[in-house]
Amino acid sequence: MVDVNLYSRKKRVSRLKYSLIVLLIIVLLVLGSRFFVAQAFETRLRQVSRMKGYLFDNTGTYLTGNLKADIEMIYDKKQEYTVMKNKLSKQVNDLRAHVNSKSVEMDVFRTIEAYLEDENAMKTIASRIQFENGVGNSFYYLIFEGENVSFPTPKSTPTLLANPSVRGNLDFAELYSLQLVDLKVGGHNE
Amino acid sequence: MFQSMITAVNSDEGYTEIVRAVVEGRYLKPVFSVLKMGANSLEESTRVFMENNTIPADEIFVTAFHPRDVVFQHLEVPRVKSTKNLLNVASFKAASQFSLPPDEVNVACLNSIASLKSGLVPAFVITKRKAVFEFIAGLTGKSFPEPNIVDVKPFSIFKMAQTSVFEGNNIVFIVDRSYSLLLTLKGEEIVGLNYINDGFDQVASGFKEDNSLSPNTNIQREFLIGSKAYYDSLIEEASERLEGLISYQLRMYLTNTMSNSPNTSAADESLFTRFFVVGQSSLSTAVYSRAFQRILGDETEVVSMPLKMKETSGITYTSVGLLMRGGEILGRRKLVFKEEAGLEA
Numbered sequence: 129m130v131d132v133n134l135y136s137r138k139k140r141v142s143r144l145k146y147s148l149i150v151l152l153i154i155v156l157l158v159l160g161s162r163f164f165v166a167q168a169f170e171t172r173l174r175q176v177s178r179m180k181g182y183l184f185d186n187t188g189t190y191l192t193g194n195l196k197a198d199i200e201m202i203y204d205k206k207q208e209y210t211v212m213k214n215k216l217s218k219q220v221n222d223l224r225a226h227v228n229s230k231s232v233e234m235d236v237f238r239t240i241e242a243y244l245e246d247e248n249a250m251k252t253i254a255s256r257i258q259f260e261n262g263v264g265n266s267f268y269y270l271i272f273e274g275e276n277v278s279f280p281t282p283k284s285t286p287t288l289l290a291n292p293s294v295r296g297n298l299d300f301a302e303l304y305s306l307q308l309v310d311l312k313v314g315g316h317n318e
Numbered sequence: 319m320f321q322s323m324i325t326a327v328n329s330d331e332g333y334t335e336i337v338r339a340v341v342e343g344r345y346l347k348p349v350f351s352v353l354k355m356g357a358n359s360l361e362e363s364t365r366v367f368m369e370n371n372t373i374p375a376d377e378i379f380v381t382a383f384h385p386r387d388v389v390f391q392h393l394e395v396p397r398v399k400s401t402k403n404l405l406n407v408a409s410f411k412a413a414s415q416f417s418l419p420p421d422e423v424n425v426a427c428l429n430s431i432a433s434l435k436s437g438l439v440p441a442f443v444i445t446k447r448k449a450v451f452e453f454i455a456g457l458t459g460k461s462f463p464e465p466n467i468v469d470v471k472p473f474s475i476f477k478m479a480q481t482s483v484f485e486g487n488n489i490v491f492i493v494d495r496s497y498s499l500l501l502t503l504k505g506e507e508i509v510g511l512n513y514i515n516d517g518f519d520q521v522a523s524g525f526k527e528d529n530s531l532s533p534n535t536n537i538q539r540e541f542l543i544g545s546k547a548y549y550d551s552l553i554e555e556a557s558e559r560l561e562g563l564i565s566y567q568l569r570m571y572l573t574n575t576m577s578n579s580p581n582t583s584a585a586d587e588s589l590f591t592r593f594f595v596v597g598q599s600s601l602s603t604a605v606y607s608r609a610f611q612r613i614l615g616d617e618t619e620v621v622s623m624p625l626k627m628k629e630t631s632g633i634t635y636t637s638v639g640l641l642m643r644g645g646e647i648l649g650r651r652k653l654v655f656k657e658e659a660g661l662e663a
Contacts, residue, residue, distance in 0.1 A: 130427060130429060131467075131469075132473055133467045138465065
């Protein structure tokens with residue numbers, strides 16, 4: 129049966145009920161979305177915090193949850209540590225060069241010390257020890273018992289080639305002999 | 319605040335009924351009804367209704383135009399594809415008949431667009447647009463909102479009919495206080511109709527002084543909303559009186575309806591073997607059924623029109639139909655009228 133309507137001009141009025149329900153759904157969707165995004169971010173934050181916890185502890189940084197601020201903070205921190213790394217690398221290189229130069233000197237003096245502790249001699253008297261331009265010089269006396277002198281030898285193998293030269297032997301009160309040695313260490317590779 | 323409500327105004331000559339119902343799930347529950355009789359029934363019932371109700375502007379408001387203010391007419395129209403085109407063509411034809419501009423004529427088709435393919439000449443309700451606007455202005459002037467639906471009485475009654483019984487060819491007689499409508503149906507399509515200027519007023523008015531009734535009984539009111547269960551003797555007496563009044567005329571109306579319709583002829587009368595009768599209540603339905611059974615019983619099966627709801631709800635059938643039409647606006651197509659004890663003024 130067909131319905132009759134002689135007046136169909138009334139505009140459909142949106143009922144307050146439906147408007148409120150739609151509004152409520154929109155608000156719930158927005159809040160729900162924010163909640164889920166916040167939860168996801170927080171979960172990820174906790175994961176990152178666990179992974180990077182040591183780093184954060186030692187750099188005195190922490191994440192705030194504000195994505196933009198956190199990204200800026202981490203970027204600044206990275207820049208700061210890059211500058212620091214470059215600075216320390218330069219210092220390390222300087223120190224390495226310094227240590228290298230000092231190690232040659234140490235080897236020279238270690239060789240001189242080895243010669244000075246000659247096991248055949250009763251006594252060793254160093255008259256002069258000097259180090260200049262990677263070359264060490266020592267002038268020392270060796271006192272032997274009687275006339276039994278020997279050519280100066282180090283008790284251990286020297287690390288640098290030593291060049292000892294005996295300047296002279298001298299009898300001393302018939303019981304002892306005195307040997308005068310001029311020792312040059314290093315500078316052979318130059 | 320958040321419940322959908324429907325208000326229906328059923329105004330007629332000599333009575334006005336205003337009903338308000340709430341939509342709860344699939345059910346329509348009447349929560350208020352007022353029925354006033356007399357010449358000033360619209361004003362009185364409106365006053366009582368407004369004292370007890372506040373209608374928001376967005377509430378579903380349904381009312382019905384009186385059939386005396388419209389013209390029922392079959393119009394031959396070319397085959398069209400849409401209802402809009404059908405109404406445009408019908409407006410033009412109707413306007414030319416009444417020597418009016420097409421935009422001053424309001425038409426509504428009583429047949430489905432699908433039925434036109436079978437060669438049926440559709441029936442239209444034709445009225446002046448000005449008359450509809452004046453009717454609406456009369457209601458809005460009484461603080462009612464702009465109506466969602468302005469139906470034409472008494473077609474809303476079909477909303478509560480069990481339409482499955484309309485298989486085949488049937489005659490339907492609908493009676494109200496001041497008019498009757500005789501319809502011939504093929505299936506659910508109206509093939510002929512005849513507006514009759516007499517209602518049950520002429521029958522009911524004869525019982526004012528009847529000593530068998532309670533002194534305070536308003537028999538006019540009972541014909542509108544009364545139950546047949548309490549008035550066996552009245553039904554018998556009224557139907558006998560009605561038989562005397564309408565016996566000859568009914569056959570004439572039937573013949574006229576058949577012969578005046580381009581879809582039927584007087585010879586088709588024998589094809590319409592079932593005669594459904596419906597009034598505004600179970601009482602008025604029973605009176606007319608009984609009378610018509612006596613008049614036509616030999617040749618035709620006369621029965622009360624089967625309804626989807628209980629026969630007695632304290633509301634006129636037209637108003638129930640209007641409420642159900644209002645319910646359809648909310649998209650709940652399977653609304654069932656659920657009778658509950660509502661507040662009645």
